[in-house]
Amino acid sequence: MDTNLPVTSQPRIVIVGCGFGGLRLAKELADAPVQVVVIDRNNYHNFQPLLYQVATGALEADNIAYPIRKIFAGQHNFFYRMADVQRIHPASNTVITNIGDIRYDHLVLATGSLTNFFGLESIERNAMQIKSIPNALNLRSFLFQNFEKALLKEDPAARQALMNVVVVGGGPTGVEICGSLAEMRKDVLPKDYPELDLKQMEIYLIEAGGEVLGPMSKESQQKAKKYLEDMNIHIRLNTSAKRFEDCKLYTSDTEFIRTENVIWAAGVNGADIPGLPEAVVARNKRVNVDHVNRVQGTTNIYAIGDLANMITEEMPRGYPMLAPVAIQQAEQLANNFKRFMRGEAMKPFHYVNKGSMAIVGRNRAVVDLPGDKHFGGFLGWLTWLFVHLMTLVGFRNKIVTFVDWATSYLSSDKALRLIIRPYKRSDFKDDKGKANAEHMNSTPQYNPTPPAIQEPVKTQA
Ligand SMILES: Cc1cc2nc3c(=O)[nH]c(=O)nc-3n(C[C@H](O)[C@H](O)[C@H](O)COP(=O)(O)OP(=O)(O)OC[C@H]3O[C@@H](n4cnc5c(N)ncnc54)[C@H](O)[C@@H]3O)c2cc1C
Structure with missing residues (x-):
């Protein structure tokens, strides 16, 4: 079963996870001669940096989530399946999900991370x-x-x-x-x-x-x-x-x-999926990738974002688990897929650090900019609000969040x-965040002998 995805002569890129990395990659591939299949267990993109505001009653959950289908409305090469990916079967270029098996030509794992309780x-x-x-x-x-x-x-x-x-x-x-x-x-x-x-x-x-x-x-x-x-x-x-x-x-x-x-x-661990060679999964469950985000020892499987353990001279312990890293790796990988389709060589990833920030409360935030520049207080707070508002997905979410913030600033209330x-x-x-997957009662266990592949599988040169 191939979950009713249209048969195409174009290569199929399957992206598991529509967080910061998966979403950006699928968007950047809009004009590429490929079929893009996104699988996520939730039918929405979740803006994690504002989760704590939902937890403390400052924002509604709807303000920080956006329906995946709406984000991609009008993107003709895009297909979404709401599913929980349970296993990868690299030998047959297939992912095993609770709604059936899905074949890929290229697989991108963008599954993010899970809470690490360090065995406590x-x-x-x-x-x-x-x-x-x-x-x-x-x-x-x-x-x-x-x-x-x-x-x-x-x-x-x-x-x-x-x-x-x-x-x-x-x-x-x-x-x-x-x-x-x-x-x-x-x-x-x-x-x-x-x-x-x-x-x-x-x-x-x-x-x-x-x-x-x-x-x-x-x-x-x-x-x-x-x-x-x-x-x-x-x-x-x-x-x-x-x-x-x-x-x-x-x-x-x-x-x-x-x-x-x-x-x-x-703490967090990478949200790895069973099926990859054991040797590529690091101790923190991140997946070892090379300089183009390809999973070590594979030819057509990639990992980006929190899941990717990319060791470089500049980052000997891997890149930090941050949204900009996921987004920049997605952009680079999209460009590399386009290069690959043109028969050109892929280019290595380089992170551009645009700074980091944290908010503590009303008129109190801290901001670090490249070049050892720092500021805080009211200016830091305004910067934090502006950056988060601008990066929220969806015009409605930006407006509603702005109104909610302005109201609670003026009234000191939530x-x-x-x-x-x-x-x-x-x-x-x-409670591992799998809420929606649980609605799909069809969850079969992994079948160790996956069904025969119905479409011809292209291999990467
Ligand atoms: C509370 C909180 C606050 C944060 N604050 C900041 C911040 O201020 N600034 C910053 O830069 N970063 C922040 N981060 C980190 C940032 O959110 C992550 O670095 C970023 O989300 C990583 O993007 P990603 O694409 O790798 O994964 P994610 O955005 O986590 O997306 C993973 C997606 O994969 C899906 N998925 C996972 N496993 C499966 C599966 N087996 N089958 C189907 N779907 C699956 C999930 O449903 C999810 O949609 C914060 C994180 C948290 C939790």
């Missing part, structure tokens, strides 16, 4: 993660459910545990979520819960390294730390989380913090504290 089983079972829209909505529900529960508690320690939040991981996601929670504590919660003493709500940021915002400049790290401290966030550096049980988070400094709410933002679908701790471990 109790944390994986009990902490919240923030990698997908369902995660963010669940986190929002869970936090507000716990405030509702706190109202009912007479025991002050139990009440405080329901209100306390610990964020583990002091990278941009951890810093941004802490800032957003602090603003919620100051501006939103006192209006909704006048019966609770919100001075008792403590927010902790736990970081195993010696600074917050590890990959950024010293200036930005120090500025961000000061912003967080001014917002009454307790920062514990050189501290790792060890265990989270019975509403107690145990850390390496032998203490525990009493809390019901632990948000894990401490409107979205709905508990749409109550969430319980026992759901945590299964």
